[in-house]
Amino acid sequence: MTATDGGDSADDLEYADAPDAVVCEYCGAPFADEELRALHRGHAHSDALTDDQRAAFEAAYQDEQAEIRQFRLKALGLLVLLYFVFLMGYALV
Numbered sequence: 001m002t003a004t005d006g007g008d009s010a011d012d013l014e015y016a017d018a019p020d021a022v023v024c025e026y027c028g029a030p031f032a033d034e035e036l037r038a039l040h041r042g043h044a045h046s047d048a049l050t051d052d053q054r055a056a057f058e059a060a061y062q063d064e065q066a067e068i069r070q071f072r073l074k075a076l077g078l079l080v081l082l083y084f085v086f087l088m089g090y091a092l093v
Ligand SMILES: [Zn+2]
Pocket: 024, 025, 026, 027, 028, 029, 040, 041, 044, 045
C-alpha cells in the first residue's frame, strides 16, 4: 500500500509512531485499541480475515451497535427533556 491510494496508510497519520498503538497487520494502520482494529479489519480487509478475526469483528460490531443505540436513546431523551423545559419556561414566563 502506498501513501497515495486513499490517504489511509500509516504514514499519513501523525499518531502512527505512538508506542501503545495497535497496528493492522494487513496495511499497518495504527489504532488505539484492539476493538477499533477489529472493526477496521472487518470493513477494510473483510476478504482476508481468519475465523478468529471475523469473530472479533462481529463482537466489536455488536458492541458498537449497542453503544450507538444507547447514545441515540440518551440523545432523544435529552431532546424531549429540553423541549419540555423550554415549553414550561415559555408557558410560565
Ligand atoms: Zn488495515
